[in-house]
Amino acid sequence: MSGPLAALSAVIAALLLVLGAAGAPPAAAGEPDSTPFVRIRVDRVTPEVVTTSSVSVVTVAGTVRNVGDRPVRDVMVRLEGAGAVVSSAGLRTNLTGTNDQYRPVGTFTTVAEELQRGQEARFTLSAPLRSANQPALNVDRPGIYPLLVNVNGTPDYGEPARLDDARFLLPVTGLPKTGSESEPLAGAVAPDISHPVRLTMLWPLADRPRLTPGAPGGTLPVRLADDDLASSLAPGGRLDALLSAAEFATSPAVDGGGVVNRSLCLAIDPDLLVTVNAMTGGYMVADSPEGATSHPGTGQAAATTWLERLRRLANHTCVAASPYAQADLDTLARVGDPGLDATAVSRPADIVDRILRVTSTRGAVLLGDGRLTSGAADLIGAQGDAVVIAGGDCAAQDSGTGASATADLTPRRVSPQLVVAPYDPAVGAALAAMGTDPVAPTYLDGSLATRLHHDSALARRQNALGSMLWRALESPESPDTPRDEILMPPAYWKPRADDAQAVLTTLGTALRSGLAVPRSLTAVIDEARGFTDPLVHPLPAEQAVGGFGPEIVAGITGDIARLWGLTAALTTDVRTGLTGEAYTAPLAEDMLRALSQSEPPDVRNGLAAQRLGIVGNTVADLIGAVTIVNPAGSYTLATEHSPLPLALRNDLAVPIRVRLYVDAPPGMTVADVGELELPPGYLPLRVPVEVRVNQRFAVDVALQTPGGLALGESARLSVHSNAYGMVLFLITVTAAAVLTVLTARRLWHRFRGQPDRADLDGPLPPRPDHPHPPAAAGTPLDRSEDR
Structure with a gap:
């Protein structure tokens, strides 16, 4: 090809190149989040926690996967490190955002010449903790060190760029000794244990609400x-x-000195215990959300075994109850119902004690998610003095100095009844991110958010372990100030089995190495109650994230008032022993389940509305189950004092106290039958009435509880009376008077020996002074006297 043809081909090629470049996506930017071409995942870190007895080389293994829409060439990775974390906010900020604080450790290593779409390649990187002759992490003292694996590549239609990175924390509790023929000898470096942290860990056992709504007690x-x-x-x-994990960590064989057992406390959601305890007797599982049909559950044996194991553990380990169903106390405060407040905060400990057969630790309210608001504080304070364990305040930067912030864990009094013992939100968030379904607690400041679903499960575990140890490895600002820390994962915590074991292993390592000393929950409560702070610290007015809407508050407010009105009228069924309180308690608990913070914030309102709709219908059905039976609707009263016959029906499982209200028209008086106890089933009733008119009229009859709650539907009766009222009374009196006169007349004649006309069948005989009247013609005369 030459001459004009070659020139034409060159022009066409140039045009195609320009058009191709114009149609191609933009080249990869410097930050890896701009265009997802590849995703890097850390699968193994050795050692996970560096100690004085560890190897002196850190090895990181992982995978690079092409997640984009085009091939990527020259895929390379490099290990980078940063200085030790100096603030609790740094436990979060080093895991996201810019990477200016990281420095390279060695050069890039090619892991694949080309990665097609969906392909992946494995890598392994190693670096010594410290070295004078080769690239190293430059770790010179114990602390928490951020590490980063950087991946570069060249996507099709793009240029070489940094495509992704994976970050995690490396806990270094001590430096092992190093040295070789080519390396100067360096001795081991132990941590400073002169000022150990007093450590308390709450171990949550909770779940999402599983019981279907709308089933009263005894079902x-x-x-x-x-x-x-x-x-x-x-x-x-x-x-x-x-x-x-808790059984193993506190067993005598592992926890010989009992330090883990003295530091650990089981934080148990009573709703979980209620559900598991019910499962032990057999249960059904709904086939659909509507729950029209169901099938037998398969977990009866597992529930029985698990509950017995928990009882054995609870007999020698601290146990405390969390709020019922992890209910949002801020929303509950807006509902403003004291009975529901007590069910959520005060009564959970009684449930835990009854099912586990132990005496749980009282006096603490455990908030694993959500901020403590002023409304929630008022709610808790109304239940009595308490210590609230809640997330503290921390942001990426101190508002005053602009420096990286550290959470203040000093107890603070927020009301005369309440003292808050805060835990570090950065540490709590790191624990919450563990497992296969990471979450960010709603108490976490937005500036401390990280890429939860980007990081691998192992990287998130590294971050949690590093966060747990950070405060113990940092030098105290004041040697004379006691250092306290509470480790509080979210109530509905979802770590993997190896994650849970790693957390308690790290807790035991910190306690047995002298970095920390155990501090029981009882000690936390006692010391916080004795905290004399003259200042009352302000609280936020509402939840920033994850709150419930006003429609949820309105729904609960209306339904709970009707439910308590019904409950107050219920009594105990002597046949079954079921009490009224036990009969309606599951419905009140359903309302708390609707406010559970175990559900993701973006679906909470929808799920709550669905549950409350079912509960509201059930409450209405229970109220309507006590009614007046009116089969005929028309009655005829034989006299003015004939009773009005009625039949009452109670379809509840327990007796109920009721009052009958009859709207009597003029001319009718109804006797008050008083308060009635209506047992389950039917109760015939005859209501005394007095009717003074003879007519047909309508009578409205209704049932109410003694407290005034209307029950069932009112009945309208058509009543006809044969009473004559005053006219009948006058006639009766007149007839009685006439009868009295006639009787007196007869007696008068008898006393005088005179016959009375009423005693004779024929005409009266003539008197002696009168001659006989002439006989009628053809009538014979009686001559008996003449004979």
């Missing part, structure tokens, strides 16, 4: 919305893993 077998809890309780499940 057997119970019904669950799904059977996921059976898998969670079975060997290998989430709740089994949490319980197994």
